[in-house]
Amino acid sequence: MNEWTIVGLTYVLAALVSLLVAVIIHIMGAAVKRFAAPEVPGAIDAEAQQGGSATIAPPRNEEAEIVAAIAAVHSYIARRH
């Protein structure tokens, strides 16, 4: 096998396997969403799962979360550079 055969074969195989990974993500994501039990609004925290008292998280404020996430990215970049 010469180097160009290896190059061609590697790119084709890598593309096919990457596509397979993407398809697995797609199908698994859809399957879990379809068949899994619906999540209750508000999450039971890890402490509760280990025997503590169950605490229900407050309802999520999506807009505030996005703003906070963007601010966190900015401050992270500013800290690093």
Added chain:
Amino acid sequence: MDHINFLGIFQGIDMMCHTFQTNPTLAISRIALIFVGFLLIYLGKKGVLEPLLMIPMGLGMATVNASVMFFDPINMAAKKAIDPNAAGTLFLDANVSNNDHLMTLMQIDWLQPVYTLTFSNGLVACLVFLGIGSLLDVGFVMARPYVSMFLALCAEFGTIITLPIATALGLNLKDAASIALVGGADGPMVLFTSLKLSPDLFVPITVVAYLYLGFAYGGFPYLIKALVPKKLRGIQMPATTKDREITSGQKMVFAVVCCVVLCLLFPVASPLFFSLFLGIAIRESGMKQFQHLVSEVVLYGATLTLGLLLGILCEAGTILSPRVLPLLLLGMLALLLSAIGGLAGGYIMYFLTRGKFNPVIGIAGVSCVPSTAKVAQKCVSAANPNAIIMQYALGVNISGVITTAIIAAIYVSLLSK
């Protein structure tokens, strides 16, 4: 005492003087590597290069080249005639292949057990991967799997095309594949692959890979500025909460299924796949104690070991070889071509979406998690402070790890026979 040999007391200086007389190139290289070590420490401290890796590596490099002495441990332990001109250190010997000699050195060189039991079998690469896995939020990939995998594949251009260039420069196919993998910008992967394919050259290849990854962090912003006009760099990506709609159950199922499928396809790279997906599974399972252990203790412990051993392996006598020169050139070329490939993928997405996709995101496919995603965001923020591409870049970035592992597995499967 009639005569005191003061140079014999200061053995490092005695050795250096002796090397200057017998092999001046080696002596000059040792001094040069001591200064390169100082430079790495300085650049690490300044934050130009990754300090977690560069400070132990720089100190190791400077120290090991200063610590060479007249030392013949194998003959000394066997109580045979000692070679008075044999050179060695009390750190480790990377070139030992005889098992009896190895057992002797494990009892003499203080880092030989660590090197033999963690580095030369690829364990440290897997531990770093385990730690990286526990930091990865695969929700970013799962929100846009096709785009992320496509861009990551484009950013493997250097990993692929460097192979024929390396063979044209005289390297054999195995060595060419090992150095081409530097284009994937994943240190543990390069270490793992070169251990399998090029056991004679894995030290210089891994050192080149880690050095260049540090420089890539500083050099990529200039490449982005050169290849993407400011107007395109500032393209704002649509705000989306799609990433956070992916539940931990979906991520867990993805990690488990993907791990089993990839290990089934490529058993030769199964330690790497398993480590990465185990890290992801630990993160998504919510086991906080394990997550703390893996993402803090294991990852930082493995990084320190890796940096230290890489520095120690940079003893001039170990890495000086005429075969190293092309590696320096090819490593840089592989990274450069991968970055150009990633940006080309970004441009393809830009044209396919009729100008709605920021092409800078493509460079994040040169994995190096999360450095290239941060570099991409930094360049975009400089052009347009309101543009946030981080969630897109992280998806491509994580996909880059997976595609590099796939290509490494293909190279090892094709060439290791």
